[in-house]
Amino acid sequence: MSDTSSLIQKYNIPAPRYTSYPTVPLWENNLENFQWHDLVSKAFQDFGKEEGISIYIHLPFCESLCTYCGCNKRITKNNAVKDPYIQALLAEWAQYKEIFNGSPKIAGIHLGGGTPTFFEPSYLKYLIETILEDAEINPNAEFSFEGHPNNTTYEHLKTLNDLGFNRVSYGIQDFDVQVQTAIHRIQPFEKVKYATDSARILGYTSINYDLIFGLPHQTLQTMEATFRKVQELRPERIAFYSYAHLPSAFPSQKSFESFLPTATEKTELYEFGRALLVEMGYEEVGMDHFALPNDALTLAKNDGVLHRNFMGYTTLPSKILIGLGASSINDIYYAYAQNEKSIGKYEALVNQNIFAIQKGHVLTELDISTRQVILDLICKKQAVIPLEISEKLSENQIDSLKEMEKDGLITTTKNQILVSEIGMKVIRNVCSQLDLRLGNNEAKKSLFSKTI
The missing domain is CATH 3.80.30.20 (tm_1862 like domain)
Known part of the structure; x- marks a missing residue:
C-alpha cells in the first residue's frame, strides 16, 4: 500500500x-x-x-x-x-x-x-x-x-x-x-x-x-x-x-x-x-x-x-x-x-x-461563522479561522489538527489553514475538526458514513 x-x-x-x-x-x-x-x-x-x-x-x-x-x-x-x-x-x-x-x-x-x-x-x-x-x-x-x-x-x-x-x-x-x-x-x-x-x-x-x-x-x-x-x-x-x-x-x-x-x-x-x-x-x-x-x-x-x-x-x-x-x-x-x-x-x-x-x-452567529470556514475549506482549500472559533475547539480537535499538519494534510499559518492535495481526499475529516457542534460527540459521529 x-x-x-x-x-x-x-x-x-x-x-x-x-x-x-x-x-x-x-x-x-x-x-x-x-x-x-x-x-x-x-x-x-x-x-x-x-x-x-x-x-x-x-x-x-x-x-x-x-x-x-x-x-x-x-x-x-x-x-x-x-x-x-x-x-x-x-x-x-x-x-x-x-x-x-x-x-x-x-x-x-x-x-x-x-x-x-x-x-x-x-x-x-x-x-x-x-x-x-x-x-x-x-x-x-x-x-x-x-x-x-x-x-x-x-x-x-x-x-x-x-x-x-x-x-x-x-x-x-x-x-x-x-x-x-x-x-x-x-x-x-x-x-x-x-x-x-x-x-x-x-x-x-x-x-x-x-x-x-x-x-x-x-x-x-x-x-x-x-x-x-x-x-x-x-x-x-x-x-x-x-x-x-x-x-x-x-x-x-x-x-x-x-x-x-x-x-x-x-x-x-x-x-x-x-x-x-x-x-x-x-x-x-x-x-x-x-x-x-x-x-x-x-x-x-x-x-x-x-x-x-x-x-x-x-x-x-x-x-x-x-x-x-x-x-x-x-x-x-x-x-x-x-x-x-x-x-x-x-x-x-x-x-x-x-x-x-x-x-x-x-443558525447562531457562531454557526454562520463556522459555516463560512467549512465552505471555504471545501470550496477554496483554505480558510481563515476567527478567534471565536479557534478558542472553542476541544483539546482533541486541536491535537487532531496538529497531527493532520504533521501528516501533510494541512498547513497552518497563524489563523489560517491551507489544505494540501492529499488533505482534500479526506476534507470531510479536516472540516470535522472545526465543527463546534460535532466536537467529541462519538455518538453523533456514528451517524455518518466513512470518508472513503
Whole structure:
C-alpha cells in the first residue's frame, strides 16, 4: 500500500458530508411555522430580491428499488399518485409566493429524486410553467434535472429544454452487469448513450454522470471498463461518490453485504478511479466532484467563486434555496428546514396551507461563522479561522489538527489553514475538526458514513 493510501486509511473514519453546517443530525429542531414565515421573509428582503432564489423540487417516486440507494423515495407504478403530488408542490410554492409578495427572481431550478422522469413530460411542463408564472428568470439562471437513462425520453429532454433546462445528471453508478445486478439497477450502455446523445442534440450544455466506488463486486478491472465507457461519452461533469453502507437505515443494502470490497480495496478503488479521471482530462473541483477544464464548475473553482449547498457544488450565487416536496431541505442563510418525509403527511399539511416542516435549525452567529470556514475549506482549500472559533475547539480537535499538519494534510499559518492535495481526499475529516457542534460527540459521529 502506498503512503498516500495508508494516510487515507488512517483518516477513513465517519464524518459529515457538509452539505450544510450544522449538519442535519445536529439541527436543534426549534422551528415553528410562524418563525419560518418570518425568517423566509427576512432572507428574501436581504438577499432574494437582488440575487434571486434557487428552487429544489423533490420528486420521490421510483418504479423499482435500487438496493444501494439512500434517498427518500417511494417505489410504485401507480399513476394515481402523480396528480395529487404535483398539486401539493404547487400549493407549497403558493405559500412561498405569498411571502415574496410579488414576482420572485429565479436563479435556478433543480428537479431531484427519486426519479423525476417517473413523471411524463406533460406533468413536468405543467409544474414548471406554473412555478414560473409571474416570476422573473435571471439571465444566468441554471435549470437542471436528474434523469434515469432507462426512462428519460427524447420528449422529456425536449420539453424541459424548451422550458429553459440546460443541464442533466444521469445516475450511472457502474456499467458492470454483475455490479448492476447486485444493486438492482440494470441500465445498458446503449440506453445511457441514447440519453446522452439526445441531450447534446437538443443543446444541453452540461451533462453529469454519478459514479460510485465501493459497490458490491467492484474491482479495479471492472472500474476501468466502466471508466473507458464513460470516456467514450465524455460528460462535462462527474460526481465520484463513496458508497455509504448504512444497512440499519436502509435495510435493502443487506442484500449484498457479503460482496462489498474491504476497506483497503475500497481505498484502492478510489485512488484508481481518481487517477483515471485525471488521465481522462477531468479536474478535481472539490470533494467528490470532477469537471472538464472549460466547464462552469472548473472555471468557478479557478475564480474562487465556487459554492456548495444541499445539491453539491454549484456556481449559483443565491443564498436562498427553497425546497419543495416531501423531505426537501430549505437553506435560507439564517435557517434550515426539512419537510416531512412521509408523502401523505406532506400533502395533507401543504393542502391546509401549513408549512410541512419536520425539523429545522436557526443558525447562531457562531454557526454562520463556522459555516463560512467549512465552505471555504471545501470550496477554496483554505480558510481563515476567527478567534471565536479557534478558542472553542476541544483539546482533541486541536491535537487532531496538529497531527493532520504533521501528516501533510494541512498547513497552518497563524489563523489560517491551507489544505494540501492529499488533505482534500479526506476534507470531510479536516472540516470535522472545526465543527463546534460535532466536537467529541462519538455518538453523533456514528451517524455518518466513512470518508472513503
